[in-house]
Amino acid sequence: MKIKCIRTHHLRDHLETPFGFSQWFYDTRNTLWVEIVAEDGTTGWGECYGPSEVYQAAITSFYAPRLMGQDALATDVLWHTMWRASLDFARGGIMMGAMSGIDMALWDLRGKTLGVSVSDLMGGRYVDQVPCYATGMYFKEMSEADLILSIVEEATCYEQQGFQALKIKVGKNLAFDIRQVEAMRKALPNMTMMADSNHAYDLPEAIQIGRVLSEHGFGWFEEPLSPEFENQFRQLQDKVDIPIATGECEQTRYGFQRLLSTGGVQIAQPDLAYCGGISEALKIRSLASSMGINVVPHCWGTMLNLAAATHFLASGYREPGRKEVAPSLLEYDRTPNALRDELFDVPVRVENGVAQVPTGPGLGVTVKEDAMKSFEVRETEVKA
Ligand code: MG
Numbered sequence: 001m002k003i004k005c006i007r008t009h010h011l012r013d014h015l016e017t018p019f020g021f022s023q024w025f026y027d028t029r030n031t032l033w034v035e036i037v038a039e040d041g042t043t044g045w046g047e048c049y050g051p052s053e054v055y056q057a058a059i060t061s062f063y064a065p066r067l068m069g070q071d072a073l074a075t076d077v078l079w080h081t082m083w084r085a086s087l088d089f090a091r092g093g094i095m096m097g098a099m100s101g102i103d104m105a106l107w108d109l110r111g112k113t114l115g116v117s118v119s120d121l122m123g124g125r126y127v128d129q130v131p132c133y134a135t136g137m138y139f140k141e142m143s144e145a146d147l148i149l150s151i152v153e154e155a156t157c158y159e160q161q162g163f164q165a166l167k168i169k170v171g172k173n174l175a176f177d178i179r180q181v182e183a184m185r186k187a188l189p190n191m192t193m194m195a196d197s198n199h200a201y202d203l204p205e206a207i208q209i210g211r212v213l214s215e216h217g218f219g220w221f222e223e224p225l226s227p228e229f230e231n232q233f234r235q236l237q238d239k240v241d242i243p244i245a246t247g248e249c250e251q252t253r254y255g256f257q258r259l260l261s262t263g264g265v266q267i268a269q270p271d272l273a274y275c276g277g278i279s280e281a282l283k284i285r286s287l288a289s290s291m292g293i294n295v296v297p298h299c300w301g302t303m304l305n306l307a308a309a310t311h312f313l314a315s316g317y318r319e320p321g322r323k324e325v326a327p328s329l330l331e332y333d334r335t336p337n338a339l340r341d342e343l344f345d346v347p348v349r350v351e352n353g354v355a356q357v358p359t360g361p362g363l364g365v366t367v368k369e370d371a372m373k374s375f376e377v378r379e380t381e382v383k384a
Helices: 052-067 075-086 094-114 144-160 174-187 203-215 230-237 252-260 277-289 303-314 369-373
Strands: 003-020 025-038 043-048 129-135 165-169 192-196 244-246 330-333 344-346 354-356 376-383
Touching: 003 052, 025 052, 025 094, 043 052, 043 094, 043 303, 052 075, 052 094, 052 376, 075 094, 075 277, 094 277, 094 303, 129 303, 144 165, 144 174, 165 174, 174 192, 174 203, 203 230, 230 244, 230 252, 252 277, 277 303, 303 330
Parallel strands: 129 165, 129 330, 165 192
Antiparallel strands: 003 025, 003 376, 025 043, 129 354
């Protein structure tokens, strides 16, 4: 089964209301989808997390020509073909993100060809449902007092929809962050809550807010520090009583080996659309497992990445293992995104805050190709 054609689709949607986090504001949603067609017409779909135009160039000009005519089912062989082709100048970054979207599409294609789901290919499902946490509560352009009211109101809606867990953004400024944490816990005393600073704090600030999160019973502190200061994670962990989660900016088993070896990270968060794809995420999971660390993917984008993360969690053994194991939580972004919500005939079904693991072949979600065209900025095609 040879690869006959690789297309990329840069999709964009403009947001009615911009929203932000500790680093910047979004006014559009963009994604780069990868469509790989085998010689029998079977098609696999994948997604890249990051700047679509750059991904489109990397795939169209560099990786796709190298994959034409290769065995479409040989996911690991193709991964290492791409890795060796770009290792000398791109051990990570955008090139690895481009490889991730290709790899995800190849897993979808392999599952469709063999008539089994991606979680079957990963070794089977421990569960058929995965509880989600709602990601939202982003910043908006309004006074800080109004913003806290708005965030609490949004969180209350998720509780009413059945979510038992959610994640807020922190890292705006320390005074606001502390007020927000206090208001959220007061309004939702029984909710499982996590907080994400997107690497906004220096070490003294992270210690201070980490202690506040711990006092208010938060479940994890995500990206408290810059990924460039790996050794600070252990220093932070020694001073706060809350699990540290990070890894959405990290890639490959090699990168995670360095990060997790610091001993300062309890939850590893690779993004399957960026870390090296499904193939590499499984290797990262093996590496983390050998250190007693669980992997809970970062997930931001469309149903392709959400489906991949759902399969990944459903097929994951949770260290150290016990009969009544606490389930890992799937990140379910609730910010506006037409590219996630309007472009799939068969989406990942989420009801009462719980995702059903797709059972159809491949990723188990089906793209509405006609609807996709109305969001398309640019399509590229490389043929054998
Ligand atoms: Mg995050």
